[in-house]
Amino acid sequence: MDKLLIHGGRRLQGEVRISGAKNAALPILCAGLLVPGTLELSNVPQLHDVGTTLKLLDRMGVKSTRDAAAGTVTLDGSSVTSTEAAYDLVKTMRASILVLGPLVARFGEARVSLPGGCAIGQRPVDQHIKGLQALGARIDIEHGYVVARASRLKGTRIVTDMVTVTGTENLMMAATLAEGETVIENAAREPEVVDLARALIALGARIHGAGTDRIVIEGVDALHGGAYRVMSDRIEAGTFLCAVAAAGGDLRLTHCEPDTLDATLDKLREAGLRIECGPDWIRGTMDGRPKSVNVRTAPYPGFATDMQAQMMAVNCVADGTGVITETIFENRFMHVQEMRRLGAEIDTEGTTAVVRGKRGLSGAIVMATDLRASAGLVIAGLVADGDTLVDRVYHLDRGYDRMERKLAAVGASIERVRTVDDA
C-alpha cells in the first residue's frame, strides 16, 4: 500500500497546472450512456475514480479509449449490452449512482447497487429515487439494488428536499430524454452541475437555468455524439492555495477558473494570503504566518465541504483561534484525530471544531480516512517539523491528479513510498 513521506518546512515556489475536475468528469463520463454514438472528452484528470468509472461503463458495453497522459477519453455508447452496476464497483465509488438516471432514461431499465454509507456520513440516495419516481419510473429495492423500470420517462416538476449535487445531476440527465418539460426546483448550483449541463447541451439536450436553483429541461427523443472539454478542478486549485497559505511561498496556478472559487478565495484572503487572479490563473503569496478564520460549509456558492479539511490544516498553524462548522455531512471530522497526532490543538463538539493555531506541528505517522481528509493531512505534513508519513494514500489517488509530483515540482520534500510489510 502506498504512503507519502513528507519532510516538512519547505516553502512552495513555482507554477502548478490544475487538472480537470473530478466531480465534473465523473458525471460527464456517465452521460456517455445517454449517447448512441461517440463522446470525445478532453481535460479528463488522471485519477483512480476515472478508471473505475470507465470499468463500470465497460461492463455495460460502453467502449472507451483513453490517453491518460493527454487527458482524453472517447466513449462509444452505441451498443450497450447491460444495464447493471454491480456492488463490487459501486461500493468503491459512490458517484457510480450517476448511471441510474441515464440508464432508465435511455433503456427503460436499470439495476444499480445501493452505495451504502461511507466514512463521512450516511449519504442516502432517496432524492435520486424520489425524483425518478416523479418522472414515472417504477422503483424497487431488491437485494441491495435499486431496480428502476419505465417505458418512457415523463417530464414533471421535482422539488428536492435538500440541495444535492449528484441528485440534481442524475435527474437532469434522466430528464434530457423524458417526454415534455421537467423542472428541478432547489437544484444544486455547483459549477460541476453547470459543466454537466453544458456537456449535455453539446450532445443535443435542451437545458436552461443550470447554475440557478431552478433547472428546466425540455426532453428530446435522442442525444447525439459530440465533444466536450471538462472544466478545471476548483477543489484541487483551492487545495494548492491552502498548501501555500500554510507552508508559505509563492504559487501560480494555471489552467484554472477563478470565478468558481469565490468562497475559498475570500477565506484565504482573510487568512492573509495575497491573491491575484487572471482569466485562467491564480497567484497566491504568503510571507508570514496565516491568521485563523471561521468557516461554515454550505452548498455552492458557500464554502465547499470538500475544502473543509484543507482549511482546517491552515487554521492548525494560524495565529488565533478558528471555528469550523460542517453543515453538509454529519461525520466529516475524521482528520481531526490525525491532525492532533501532528500536535494540532482541536476540540470538536458535534459538527463544530475549534482550532487553536500553533506556531508549529511535529511530524508523525498519520492515516488518511477519506479523500479530502488526506489532502488536509498532506498540507499539515508540509508544515510539520521532521517527517510525516501519510498512510492509505489510495484515498488521495481517487481524486487528486499526481498531487505529490505537483507538490515536489514546487519545492516540497514529498515522495511516494511502499513499505516492506505491504510487499
Ligand code: UD1
Ligand atoms: C457531491 C460531491 C462531493 C461533495 C458533495 C457536497 C460528486 C461526485 N461528489 O457528493 O465531492 O462533497 O457533493 O458538495 O460530485 N442527501 C440525502 N439524500 C439524497 C442525496 C443527498 O439525504 O438523496 C444528503 C447527503 O447525505 C448530504 C447532503 O444531502 O448530507 C448533500 O449531499 P450531495 O450534494 O448529494 O453530495 P454528493 O452528490 O453525494
